[in-house]
Amino acid sequence: MDPLPLQFYGDALPDVDTRELQGKLIVIEGPDAVGRSTQVARLRAWLEESGHAVLDTGMARSALAGKGIQQAKEGNTFGPVTMTLFYATDFADRLENEIIPALRAGFVVLTDRYIFSIIARAIARGEDRRWIENVAGFALVPHVVYYLRADVPDLVSRVVFGRGQFDYWESGMDLGVSTDMYDSFVKYQAKLIRALDSMSSRYGFVTIDASRTPDAIFNDLQRSIAQFFSDIKVTKMGQSSRPAKVATPPRKYPEGSGNPPQSPARSRPRTRPAP
């Protein structure tokens, strides 16, 4: 496969030469509780077994804004435009200081959500689609975007059987559509799914039916991702490639995996527990 340089959706970020970005950028999108982080963890283990260095990243994990977003979510005054822009700040920090340096170093970057969740949440809150799409235009166009799609009843049963309770923000309680968390969750997630659906063809999402078992979803993802690599095997169902156990070591770029990513002006630790 002849690699074309990655592109930006809108105006390029200052000081980024996309021809230097040798890695692969793979996005896993989907509504809350659809099982994205499970799949990211399994894909990571599988890719690393195959000898590929992986960076995984996700929303509100930036060194700059992660803490601030967590604190804002704990308060009761997180306005919709403020929320959209705080998440955009978080994304920009991770893009410029984690994702791009890792791509430069030839890593596979697996990201749990991308700009599409930020856009969907903004749309669900009545913000202008063109406004937020333009704001998010500094994002790189990924090699592939997998949209794990399931309907609201599937999400509900995953919340009930999984974590066992509804989350305030995942239920979109800030929209004030209902004081009941279940009702609000159902309405809000339906809005998010509609918004993601509406972006699907425009952004070229590869839709995966996520109403099935995690194994079946994983198998689809593996088969699809394998096409980006010449040296990789799809594991058979039920065979290895479990998520890495408990403590993930601090994320360091291993020596000998190409040049360490250069992130001038700072050297922040990038420790992040496995999701």
Add this chain to the structure above:
Amino acid sequence: MALSTLQPNRYKGKLIIVEGIDGSGKSTQLSLLAQYLRAKGTPVAFSAWNSSPLVKETTRRGKKKEMFTPTTFSLIHATDFADRMERYILPMMKAGAVVCADRYAFTAYARDVVRGVSRQWVRNLYRFAVKPNIAFYFRVPLEVAIGRILGGRDAIKYYEAGMDLGLSRNTVESFRLFQGRILEEYDAMAAEMGFHIIDATGSIEKQQKQMREIVDRELAVSPNPPVPRAPASRDTVAHARKVQA
């Protein structure tokens, strides 16, 4: 261009903003104006750039550790602005106050573009902002502003001096070059944005007199268009929901 238009003010209150480079004296003038309005019995609300309690700690962290890129610097200031807009400026204007803002979206238009962010992108970023009823631009020659800054206080900070742009390793020199470029941006947008230009080399009293005349004239004649039953822009709809919630 439609993407960069600010929202019209459809509220009972009014919005007065001041712009200008550091050392132009705009904050002094705005607080004198606020005094004047209060003395006349006008309800006044005050909002300063970069002052949202929700965002403060993030900005402080970024500055202290020098973590900002032009893009994240721009975005965190827009986040700060959005929080003040949603939580303070809009409700106060709905309540009929005259909101006085020390710096507004135009600060970002000038500063972020100098940092290398796309002009069109920054203008779109602040599209949710309400268009001010009156925008004052305190124009001052670079050397005058620098004299005031250097004479008046402690060391210039890293981002204030635009040290992240790598214009010079000398802080004062970097500050000079950075503010000079911002000044050019302000001058270039002044006509387009309908700034009332105040000659900020004049005496404090003279500038204040000029400001008060303009405010009296503008606030007397033009009541804002009536508040429609259903708020007009989608941003305000979202905001109204939040306020109710």
